Amino acid sequence: MGRHSRVDEVEEPEPDPRDALTSTGSHRAVGKAARRKVAAWPIACLVLVGLLVAGWFGWNWADGILSNRAEAQAAECGEGDTSIRVLTAPSVTKPVSSAARQWNEARTVVHGHCVRIDVQAVRSDRVLDELLGDTDQTYVDDTTAAWLPESLTVAGQLASQRPELIGSQPESIAEAPSGDYPYVALAGNGVDSVKQRAAQSFRAFLLAPAQRDAFDDAGFSTPARR
Template structure:
Protein backbone atom coordinates (compact mmCIF):
# COMPACT_ATOMS: atom_id res chain seq x y z
CA UNK A 1 0.00 0.00 0.00
CA UNK A 2 2.85 2.34 0.83
CA UNK A 3 4.51 1.74 -2.51
CA UNK A 4 1.33 2.46 -4.43
CA UNK A 5 0.86 5.66 -2.46
CA UNK A 6 4.36 6.82 -3.23
CA UNK A 7 3.87 6.05 -6.96
CA UNK A 8 0.73 8.08 -7.13
CA UNK A 9 2.45 10.85 -5.27
CA UNK A 10 5.35 10.94 -7.70
CA UNK A 11 3.02 10.86 -10.68
CA UNK A 12 1.10 13.75 -9.31
CA UNK A 13 4.25 15.78 -8.77
CA UNK A 14 5.42 15.05 -12.32
CA UNK A 15 2.06 16.08 -13.73
CA UNK A 16 2.06 19.22 -11.66
CA UNK A 17 5.53 20.11 -12.81
CA UNK A 18 4.70 19.53 -16.48
CA UNK A 19 1.58 21.63 -16.12
CA UNK A 20 3.57 24.42 -14.54
CA UNK A 21 6.21 24.39 -17.29
CA UNK A 22 3.61 24.29 -20.07
CA UNK A 23 1.76 27.17 -18.56
CA UNK A 24 4.93 29.22 -18.32
CA UNK A 25 5.78 28.47 -21.97
CA UNK A 26 2.33 29.63 -23.11
CA UNK A 27 2.63 32.77 -21.07
CA UNK A 28 6.03 33.58 -22.55
CA UNK A 29 4.72 32.86 -26.07
CA UNK A 30 1.84 35.25 -25.57
CA UNK A 31 4.12 37.97 -24.28
CA UNK A 32 6.46 37.53 -27.25
CA UNK A 33 3.56 37.71 -29.73
CA UNK A 34 2.37 40.97 -28.26
CA UNK A 35 5.86 42.51 -28.32
CA UNK A 36 6.44 41.62 -32.04
CA UNK A 37 3.70 43.93 -33.39
CA UNK A 38 5.33 47.22 -32.34
CA UNK A 39 8.63 46.09 -33.89
CA UNK A 40 6.93 45.28 -37.20
CA UNK A 41 5.21 48.66 -37.19
CA UNK A 42 8.48 50.48 -36.50
CA UNK A 43 10.27 48.63 -39.32
CA UNK A 44 7.40 49.34 -41.73
CA UNK A 45 7.42 53.04 -40.89
CA UNK A 46 11.21 53.11 -41.33
CA UNK A 47 10.89 51.60 -44.82
CA UNK A 48 8.18 54.09 -45.77
CA UNK A 49 10.25 57.03 -44.57
CA UNK A 50 13.36 55.73 -46.39
CA UNK A 51 11.32 55.27 -49.57
CA UNK A 52 9.91 58.78 -49.32
CA UNK A 53 13.36 60.31 -48.91
CA UNK A 54 14.76 58.11 -51.69
CA UNK A 55 12.01 59.18 -54.11
CA UNK A 56 12.51 62.84 -53.35
CA UNK A 57 16.28 62.48 -53.65
CA UNK A 58 15.98 60.83 -57.08
CA UNK A 59 13.47 63.47 -58.16
CA UNK A 60 15.85 66.17 -56.99
CA UNK A 61 18.71 64.63 -58.99
CA UNK A 62 16.60 64.62 -62.17
CA UNK A 63 15.58 68.22 -61.61
CA UNK A 64 19.21 69.20 -61.06
CA UNK A 65 20.27 67.49 -64.28
CA UNK A 66 17.48 69.16 -66.22
CA UNK A 67 18.42 72.51 -64.74
CA UNK A 68 22.08 71.96 -65.64
CA UNK A 69 21.19 71.07 -69.21
CA UNK A 70 18.89 74.08 -69.51
CA UNK A 71 21.69 76.30 -68.20
CA UNK A 72 24.02 75.03 -70.93
CA UNK A 73 21.53 76.16 -73.60
CA UNK A 74 22.14 79.81 -72.96
CA UNK A 75 21.57 80.66 -76.62
CA UNK A 76 18.28 78.71 -76.78
CA UNK A 77 17.15 76.05 -79.22
CA UNK A 78 18.66 75.75 -82.68
CA UNK A 79 16.84 73.74 -85.36
CA UNK A 80 19.20 71.97 -87.75
CA UNK A 81 17.51 71.00 -91.03
CA UNK A 82 19.16 67.97 -92.66
CA UNK A 83 17.94 66.86 -96.09
CA UNK A 84 18.78 63.31 -97.13
CA UNK A 85 18.31 60.96 -100.04
CA UNK A 86 15.29 58.64 -99.49
CA UNK A 87 17.64 55.66 -99.10
CA UNK A 88 19.11 57.27 -95.96
CA UNK A 89 15.83 58.20 -94.30
CA UNK A 90 15.67 55.38 -91.73
CA UNK A 91 19.26 55.45 -90.42
CA UNK A 92 19.49 59.25 -90.28
CA UNK A 93 16.05 59.58 -88.68
CA UNK A 94 17.04 57.04 -86.01
CA UNK A 95 20.26 58.92 -85.30
CA UNK A 96 18.44 62.28 -85.16
CA UNK A 97 15.94 60.85 -82.67
CA UNK A 98 18.74 59.74 -80.32
CA UNK A 99 20.56 63.06 -80.80
CA UNK A 100 17.42 65.02 -79.87
CA UNK A 101 16.66 62.78 -76.87
CA UNK A 102 20.16 63.45 -75.55
CA UNK A 103 19.46 67.19 -75.89
CA UNK A 104 22.85 67.76 -77.47
CA UNK A 105 24.40 71.17 -76.82
CA UNK A 106 26.64 72.85 -79.41
CA UNK A 107 28.09 76.26 -78.67
CA UNK A 108 25.48 76.94 -75.98
CA UNK A 109 22.64 75.96 -78.32
CA UNK A 110 20.34 72.99 -77.78
CA UNK A 111 20.48 71.61 -81.32
CA UNK A 112 17.36 69.85 -82.58
CA UNK A 113 17.89 67.93 -85.81
CA UNK A 114 15.01 67.95 -88.29
CA UNK A 115 15.30 65.43 -91.11
CA UNK A 116 13.65 65.81 -94.54
CA UNK A 117 13.89 63.51 -97.53
CA UNK A 118 14.15 64.75 -101.11
CA UNK A 119 15.66 63.66 -104.40
CA UNK A 120 19.08 65.11 -105.25
CA UNK A 121 17.60 66.91 -108.26
CA UNK A 122 15.10 68.79 -106.09
CA UNK A 123 17.70 69.74 -103.48
CA UNK A 124 20.14 70.92 -106.09
CA UNK A 125 17.41 73.06 -107.69
CA UNK A 126 16.75 74.73 -104.34
CA UNK A 127 20.43 75.32 -103.62
CA UNK A 128 20.93 76.93 -107.04
CA UNK A 129 17.83 79.11 -106.65
CA UNK A 130 15.89 77.29 -109.35
CA UNK A 131 13.17 76.11 -106.99
CA UNK A 132 11.36 77.27 -103.87
CA UNK A 133 12.84 75.90 -100.61
CA UNK A 134 9.38 74.96 -99.36
CA UNK A 135 9.29 72.16 -101.94
CA UNK A 136 11.83 70.24 -99.87
CA UNK A 137 10.79 71.47 -96.41
CA UNK A 138 13.08 74.48 -96.30
CA UNK A 139 16.69 75.32 -97.07
CA UNK A 140 18.96 72.62 -95.61
CA UNK A 141 21.91 73.21 -93.30
CA UNK A 142 23.29 69.84 -94.37
CA UNK A 143 22.71 67.63 -97.38
CA UNK A 144 23.24 63.89 -97.86
CA UNK A 145 22.78 63.08 -101.58
CA UNK A 146 23.19 59.65 -103.17
CA UNK A 147 26.53 60.38 -104.81
CA UNK A 148 29.64 62.52 -104.39
CA UNK A 149 29.01 63.74 -107.93
CA UNK A 150 26.40 66.14 -106.55
CA UNK A 151 28.97 67.65 -104.22
CA UNK A 152 31.40 68.07 -107.10
CA UNK A 153 28.69 69.62 -109.26
CA UNK A 154 27.71 72.09 -106.54
CA UNK A 155 31.37 72.95 -106.00
CA UNK A 156 31.63 73.90 -109.68
CA UNK A 157 28.37 75.87 -109.90
CA UNK A 158 28.04 77.35 -106.40
CA UNK A 159 31.37 76.90 -104.59
CA UNK A 160 30.38 79.37 -101.87
CA UNK A 161 27.77 76.88 -100.63
CA UNK A 162 30.22 74.06 -100.02
CA UNK A 163 31.07 74.20 -96.33
CA UNK A 164 32.84 70.84 -96.09
CA UNK A 165 34.60 68.29 -98.27
CA UNK A 166 31.60 65.94 -98.39
CA UNK A 167 32.87 63.09 -96.22
CA UNK A 168 31.14 59.79 -97.08
CA UNK A 169 29.06 58.24 -94.31
CA UNK A 170 28.16 55.03 -96.14
CA UNK A 171 28.19 53.44 -99.57
CA UNK A 172 25.70 51.49 -101.64
CA UNK A 173 25.32 49.92 -105.08
CA UNK A 174 25.07 53.35 -106.71
CA UNK A 175 28.02 54.95 -104.96
CA UNK A 176 28.86 56.84 -101.79
CA UNK A 177 26.56 58.92 -99.58
CA UNK A 178 28.45 62.09 -98.61
CA UNK A 179 27.61 64.54 -95.84
CA UNK A 180 27.80 68.12 -97.07
CA UNK A 181 27.63 71.10 -94.73
CA UNK A 182 25.93 74.01 -96.51
CA UNK A 183 27.64 77.38 -96.21
CA UNK A 184 26.64 80.74 -97.66
CA UNK A 185 25.03 83.92 -96.41
CA UNK A 186 21.97 82.18 -95.01
CA UNK A 187 23.98 79.70 -92.92
CA UNK A 188 25.06 80.91 -89.49
CA UNK A 189 28.29 79.87 -87.84
CA UNK A 190 26.34 78.02 -85.16
CA UNK A 191 24.43 76.01 -87.75
CA UNK A 192 27.59 75.03 -89.62
CA UNK A 193 29.29 73.97 -86.40
CA UNK A 194 26.20 72.00 -85.36
CA UNK A 195 26.09 70.31 -88.78
CA UNK A 196 29.73 69.26 -88.42
CA UNK A 197 29.00 67.89 -84.95
CA UNK A 198 26.07 65.88 -86.30
CA UNK A 199 28.30 64.53 -89.07
CA UNK A 200 30.73 63.22 -86.44
CA UNK A 201 27.78 61.77 -84.54
CA UNK A 202 26.71 59.80 -87.62
CA UNK A 203 30.20 58.29 -87.84
CA UNK A 204 29.93 56.74 -84.37
CA UNK A 205 29.55 52.92 -84.26
CA UNK A 206 25.96 52.98 -82.99
CA UNK A 207 24.83 55.20 -85.85
CA UNK A 208 26.94 53.35 -88.42
CA UNK A 209 25.16 50.15 -87.40
CA UNK A 210 21.90 51.73 -88.57
CA UNK A 211 23.36 52.25 -92.04
CA UNK A 212 24.29 48.56 -92.16
CA UNK A 213 20.76 47.68 -91.05
CA UNK A 214 19.43 49.69 -94.00
CA UNK A 215 21.47 47.56 -96.41
CA UNK A 216 24.35 50.03 -96.83
CA UNK A 217 28.05 49.65 -96.13
CA UNK A 218 29.14 51.88 -93.21
CA UNK A 219 31.97 54.33 -93.78
CA UNK A 220 34.28 52.58 -91.30
CA UNK A 221 33.83 49.27 -93.08
CA UNK A 222 34.42 50.76 -96.53
CA UNK A 223 37.51 52.59 -95.27
CA UNK A 224 39.18 49.63 -93.76
Protein backbone atom coordinates in the same frame (compact mmCIF):
# COMPACT_ATOMS: atom_id res chain seq x y z
CA MET B 1 -34.63 8.94 29.29
CA GLY B 2 -34.98 11.46 26.59
CA ARG B 3 -34.47 10.49 23.11
CA HIS B 4 -31.01 11.19 22.01
CA SER B 5 -29.73 11.23 18.47
CA ARG B 6 -26.24 10.03 17.84
CA VAL B 7 -24.07 11.92 15.42
CA ASP B 8 -21.60 9.74 13.69
CA GLU B 9 -18.17 11.14 13.43
CA VAL B 10 -17.20 11.59 9.81
CA GLU B 11 -13.64 10.96 9.04
CA GLU B 12 -12.19 13.76 6.97
CA PRO B 13 -9.92 12.73 4.06
CA GLU B 14 -6.32 13.75 4.15
CA PRO B 15 -5.56 16.72 1.89
CA ASP B 16 -3.98 15.98 -1.47
CA PRO B 17 -0.48 17.59 -1.68
CA ARG B 18 -1.19 18.60 -5.29
CA ASP B 19 -3.99 20.87 -4.10
CA ALA B 20 -1.41 23.03 -2.35
CA LEU B 21 0.27 23.68 -5.67
CA THR B 22 -2.77 25.24 -7.31
CA SER B 23 -4.93 28.18 -6.45
CA THR B 24 -8.67 28.04 -6.70
CA GLY B 25 -10.42 29.69 -9.58
CA SER B 26 -7.47 30.38 -11.89
CA HIS B 27 -5.72 27.02 -11.67
CA ARG B 28 -2.41 28.90 -11.81
CA ALA B 29 0.55 26.96 -10.53
CA VAL B 30 1.79 28.29 -7.24
CA GLY B 31 5.46 29.07 -7.11
CA LYS B 32 5.81 29.48 -10.90
CA ALA B 33 6.17 32.92 -12.49
CA ALA B 34 3.42 33.73 -14.97
CA ARG B 35 4.52 34.10 -18.60
CA ARG B 36 4.20 37.70 -19.72
CA LYS B 37 2.90 38.19 -23.25
CA VAL B 38 4.19 41.08 -25.39
CA ALA B 39 1.59 42.90 -27.48
CA ALA B 40 2.21 42.73 -31.24
CA TRP B 41 0.87 46.18 -32.13
CA PRO B 42 3.82 48.21 -30.75
CA ILE B 43 6.21 46.16 -32.93
CA ALA B 44 3.99 46.64 -35.97
CA CYS B 45 3.91 50.39 -35.34
CA LEU B 46 7.70 50.57 -35.10
CA VAL B 47 8.08 48.66 -38.38
CA LEU B 48 5.57 50.94 -40.09
CA VAL B 49 7.34 54.06 -38.85
CA GLY B 50 10.65 52.65 -40.07
CA LEU B 51 9.22 52.00 -43.53
CA LEU B 52 7.75 55.49 -43.71
CA VAL B 53 11.05 57.09 -42.74
CA ALA B 54 12.98 54.96 -45.24
CA GLY B 55 10.46 55.82 -47.96
CA TRP B 56 10.71 59.52 -47.18
CA PHE B 57 14.51 59.49 -47.42
CA GLY B 58 14.34 57.40 -50.62
CA TRP B 59 11.86 59.77 -52.21
CA ASN B 60 13.93 62.83 -51.38
CA TRP B 61 17.08 61.14 -52.67
CA ALA B 62 15.44 60.25 -56.01
CA ASP B 63 13.87 63.68 -56.28
CA GLY B 64 17.27 65.26 -55.67
CA ILE B 65 18.87 63.14 -58.38
CA LEU B 66 16.20 64.13 -60.92
CA SER B 67 16.44 67.78 -59.97
CA ASN B 68 20.23 67.79 -60.31
CA ARG B 69 19.98 66.08 -63.69
CA ALA B 70 17.41 68.58 -64.92
CA GLU B 71 19.54 71.47 -63.67
CA ALA B 72 22.61 70.03 -65.42
CA GLN B 73 20.73 69.70 -68.70
CA ALA B 74 19.34 73.20 -68.36
CA ALA B 75 22.83 74.55 -67.73
CA GLU B 76 24.23 72.72 -70.76
CA CYS B 77 21.46 74.14 -72.96
CA GLY B 78 21.91 77.59 -71.55
CA GLU B 79 21.53 79.18 -74.98
CA GLY B 80 18.22 77.42 -75.63
CA ASP B 81 17.07 74.96 -78.27
CA THR B 82 17.60 75.09 -82.01
CA SER B 83 17.08 72.73 -84.91
CA ILE B 84 18.60 72.00 -88.28
CA ARG B 85 17.20 70.18 -91.28
CA VAL B 86 19.19 67.54 -93.13
CA LEU B 87 17.93 66.77 -96.63
CA THR B 88 18.79 63.27 -97.86
CA ALA B 89 18.37 61.24 -100.99
CA PRO B 90 15.41 58.89 -100.29
CA SER B 91 17.56 55.75 -100.53
CA VAL B 92 19.79 56.78 -97.59
CA THR B 93 17.12 58.34 -95.37
CA LYS B 94 16.55 55.31 -93.12
CA PRO B 95 20.04 55.01 -91.53
CA VAL B 96 20.43 58.79 -91.32
CA SER B 97 17.07 59.07 -89.54
CA SER B 98 18.12 56.32 -87.12
CA ALA B 99 21.24 58.30 -86.23
CA ALA B 100 19.22 61.50 -85.86
CA ARG B 101 16.90 59.83 -83.34
CA GLN B 102 19.87 58.84 -81.18
CA TRP B 103 21.30 62.34 -81.48
CA ASN B 104 17.98 63.91 -80.45
CA GLU B 105 17.38 61.52 -77.55
CA ALA B 106 20.79 62.45 -76.14
CA ARG B 107 19.92 66.17 -76.41
CA THR B 108 23.26 66.85 -78.00
CA VAL B 109 24.67 70.28 -77.18
CA VAL B 110 26.49 72.49 -79.69
CA HIS B 111 27.78 75.88 -78.56
CA GLY B 112 25.39 75.92 -75.60
CA HIS B 113 22.35 74.99 -77.72
CA CYS B 114 20.44 71.72 -77.58
CA VAL B 115 20.26 70.91 -81.28
CA ARG B 116 17.51 68.82 -82.84
CA ILE B 117 18.12 67.11 -86.18
CA ASP B 118 15.17 66.88 -88.59
CA VAL B 119 15.75 64.54 -91.54
CA GLN B 120 13.72 64.87 -94.72
CA ALA B 121 13.91 62.75 -97.86
CA VAL B 122 14.01 64.82 -101.05
CA ARG B 123 15.21 63.92 -104.54
CA SER B 124 18.74 65.16 -105.15
CA ASP B 125 17.93 66.95 -108.41
CA ARG B 126 15.14 68.87 -106.72
CA VAL B 127 17.42 70.05 -103.90
CA LEU B 128 20.12 71.06 -106.37
CA ASP B 129 17.66 73.12 -108.41
CA GLU B 130 16.51 74.95 -105.29
CA LEU B 131 20.06 75.63 -104.10
CA LEU B 132 21.03 76.96 -107.53
CA GLY B 133 17.94 79.18 -107.57
CA ASP B 134 16.41 77.50 -110.61
CA THR B 135 13.13 76.82 -108.80
CA ASP B 136 11.22 78.32 -105.93
CA GLN B 137 12.40 77.11 -102.55
CA THR B 138 10.13 74.43 -101.13
CA TYR B 139 12.44 72.30 -99.04
CA VAL B 140 15.49 74.52 -98.57
CA ASP B 141 15.09 77.18 -95.89
CA ASP B 142 17.17 78.87 -93.22
CA THR B 143 17.23 75.65 -91.12
CA THR B 144 18.63 73.51 -93.95
CA ALA B 145 22.21 73.01 -92.83
CA ALA B 146 23.21 69.75 -94.55
CA TRP B 147 22.48 67.70 -97.65
CA LEU B 148 23.21 64.09 -98.60
CA PRO B 149 22.76 63.66 -102.34
CA GLU B 150 23.29 60.30 -104.03
CA SER B 151 26.20 61.40 -106.16
CA LEU B 152 29.48 63.24 -105.76
CA THR B 153 28.80 64.68 -109.19
CA VAL B 154 25.70 66.47 -107.91
CA ALA B 155 27.65 67.88 -104.97
CA GLY B 156 30.35 68.97 -107.40
CA GLN B 157 27.82 70.94 -109.44
CA LEU B 158 26.83 72.92 -106.38
CA ALA B 159 30.47 73.53 -105.45
CA SER B 160 31.30 74.84 -108.91
CA GLN B 161 28.23 77.05 -109.40
CA ARG B 162 27.49 78.23 -105.85
CA PRO B 163 30.69 77.74 -103.82
CA GLU B 164 29.47 80.21 -101.20
CA LEU B 165 26.83 77.64 -100.19
CA ILE B 166 29.41 74.99 -99.27
CA GLY B 167 30.09 75.11 -95.56
CA SER B 168 32.77 72.41 -95.60
CA GLN B 169 34.33 70.00 -98.03
CA PRO B 170 31.85 67.24 -98.99
CA GLU B 171 32.79 63.91 -97.40
CA SER B 172 31.52 60.47 -98.37
CA ILE B 173 29.28 58.95 -95.69
CA ALA B 174 28.19 55.75 -97.44
CA GLU B 175 28.49 53.85 -100.69
CA ALA B 176 26.10 51.54 -102.49
CA PRO B 177 25.61 50.24 -106.04
CA SER B 178 23.13 53.09 -106.53
CA GLY B 179 25.80 55.69 -105.88
CA ASP B 180 28.13 57.43 -103.47
CA TYR B 181 26.58 59.58 -100.76
CA PRO B 182 28.58 62.69 -99.81
CA TYR B 183 27.66 64.77 -96.79
CA VAL B 184 27.51 68.45 -97.73
CA ALA B 185 27.45 70.99 -94.89
CA LEU B 186 25.71 74.10 -96.21
CA ALA B 187 26.26 77.80 -95.61
CA GLY B 188 24.28 80.90 -96.47
CA ASN B 189 20.48 81.02 -96.66
CA GLY B 190 20.33 82.10 -93.01
CA VAL B 191 22.42 79.22 -91.69
CA ASP B 192 24.27 80.79 -88.76
CA SER B 193 27.50 79.61 -87.13
CA VAL B 194 25.70 77.43 -84.57
CA LYS B 195 23.80 75.56 -87.29
CA GLN B 196 26.94 75.18 -89.40
CA ARG B 197 28.79 73.77 -86.42
CA ALA B 198 25.87 71.45 -85.62
CA ALA B 199 25.86 70.20 -89.22
CA GLN B 200 29.57 69.41 -89.05
CA SER B 201 29.14 67.69 -85.68
CA PHE B 202 26.34 65.54 -87.09
CA ARG B 203 28.61 64.46 -89.94
CA ALA B 204 31.17 63.24 -87.39
CA PHE B 205 28.32 61.55 -85.51
CA LEU B 206 27.31 59.64 -88.67
CA LEU B 207 30.88 58.42 -89.13
CA ALA B 208 31.19 57.14 -85.55
CA PRO B 209 31.35 53.34 -85.13
CA ALA B 210 28.15 53.34 -83.08
CA GLN B 211 26.17 54.51 -86.13
CA ARG B 212 27.64 52.20 -88.73
CA ASP B 213 25.39 49.21 -88.01
CA ALA B 214 22.35 51.10 -89.30
CA PHE B 215 24.16 51.77 -92.60
CA ASP B 216 25.28 48.15 -92.86
CA ASP B 217 21.75 46.92 -92.23
CA ALA B 218 20.49 49.17 -95.02
CA GLY B 219 23.02 47.65 -97.44
CA PHE B 220 25.61 50.42 -97.50
CA SER B 221 29.35 50.15 -97.20
CA THR B 222 31.02 52.88 -95.22
CA PRO B 223 34.44 54.53 -95.12
CA ALA B 224 35.22 52.72 -91.87
CA ARG B 225 34.34 49.23 -93.22
CA ARG B 226 35.29 49.13 -96.87
